[in-house]
Amino acid sequence: MARSNDEIAALLQEYADLISITGGDAFRTRTYEKAARSIGGYHTDVSKLDAKGLQEIPNVGKSTAEKILEYFSTGTVSAIEKLRAKIPAGVRQLTAIPTLGPKKALVLYEELGISTTEELAEAIHEERLRDLKGFGPKTEENILHGIDLLKSSGDRVLIDVAMSLAEDIVAEMSQVTGCMRCAYAGSLRRLRETIGDIDILVAAKKAAPIMRAFTELPYVSEVIAQGEKKTSIRTDKGLQVDLRVVPPDSWGAAMQYFTGSKAHNIRTREMAVHKKLKLSEYGLFDTETGDKIVSKTEEDVYARLGLPWIPPTLREDRGEIEAGLRDELPELIQEKDIRGDLHTHTDLTDGLAPLEEMVAAAAERGYAYYAVTDHGPDMAMQRMTDERILAQRARVRELDREHGGMRVLHGAELNIDPDGGVDWPPEFLADFDLCVASVHSHFNQDRDALTRRIVKACENPHVHIIGHPTTRLIGKRPAIDVDLDAVFAACARTGTALEINSHPDRLDLRDEDILRAKRHGVKFAVDSDAHAVIHLAYLRYGVGTAQRGWLTKDDVINTWSLTRLRRFLDKG
Structure with a gap:
């Protein structure tokens, strides 16, 4: 909900x-x-x-x-x-x-x-x-x-809205008598940035009680269709949810069938045909005898097709089949690999929580390090001054000593001005632990000007991360018109990381851009851009986007030890 x-x-x-x-x-x-x-x-x-x-x-x-x-x-x-x-x-x-x-x-x-x-x-x-x-x-x-x-x-919603509803439904349905397993599948399991409708799977011997309980959930506004195998409802927020009930021994085949994109599923069904098999949500069958060969786990289904298990976030037919056949699938980054958050805000600028609360919440997440990066003075609305940022630095140093198990880093989010300059002169910037630089204005410059602007920021020795690189807001603001390949090349050349901003409104860079940037040799930072304590948990969506971009933990600087991270931050 x-x-x-x-x-x-x-x-x-x-x-x-x-x-x-x-x-x-x-x-x-x-x-x-x-x-x-x-x-x-x-x-x-x-x-x-x-x-x-x-x-x-x-x-x-x-x-x-x-x-x-x-x-x-x-x-x-x-x-x-x-x-x-x-x-x-x-x-x-x-x-x-x-x-x-x-x-x-x-x-x-x-x-x-x-x-x-x-x-x-x-x-x-x-x-x-x-x-x-x-x-x-x-x-x-x-x-x-x-x-x-x-x-x-269209009728699509952001991933956090869909995830919240799906997790509530899975929790509710898992308590229904007769439900042996329950999970969400579809584009949500693949962690796409927006979701059209939610697919829920239940393993049960009897479908009728499960279907009835589903239609009686408190947030159901309309039962669109109800049958023995599938029931569709619309919630009071207008989102469609489809429930499918399958026999317990078909669970793996159903999860495989209802998770992959259309293109991925076409490829796996073609592979099955070439092996004289038929793949459906109920299992992998011998086409001549009709005998069921495997169905209980996804691993069994993929193995019988000659493939390793393919992570859901890769199931888009973007090379995962070929990589699987060559045994070259990447060991994708996981949320547990993240050792710290490098882009967060407090109520000193546009955040909602004081510094102490944000630091305490980060420590509770088990981070090894955590960076506070409030806005610089070039964004006048944030009321930043040299005195205020230096006072914050003094308090950060105190908190760093108090939180012995987590290093607290003092940074800033700098505004990349129309000419590529940033807040504060070099001698002032040199005393920050790290700096994120982002475009916050003048989005309508022409392509060449925007490209020069970001490339110049990359070349600044005190800029370590380019924040939300395309500035898009999903469904609200388009990405800026910039030559991304030129930006990716500049980041690789200067040792500047590109951010994967985890806020569900942004998820910037997109997964397609991450794939391109990785080919240039770029490193990335998966950050929450948290403006409140609850936003720290958005990191799960940034990690999902990183997975869709085929990233491993070696590609992401905030999975590294603090010693290795500090070496990266020393651009000189």
């Missing part, structure tokens, strides 16, 4: 947008945006808090707390309903387009009568937006990008 915190965060963000659309006070808009971020990153389930508990959350005041309690009590918030009623449905539909702000959406509706993405795309192609103030060719291009992003995301 989606966390109540995420539900409330989305509601408050919508309220902030509605205030902005209706010309409300910018300070109020910002207030609710801050509250949304704080609640989304808060460790306690807000549905279990009273007014006093809610107001202990950073940026949540009395008025916000009252709205949250009203929502949990009635299912609605009257203030939000009143603003919704003032906004034409068409405007609210347009605000779903990434890159199109609420005020521009209102202008399009009032001036041109545009209320759908189709009408907007048509108006852009007819160049009807160019007479409007604030709209030009570049704006049109950005909006079309946004429309494409919206269409491509």
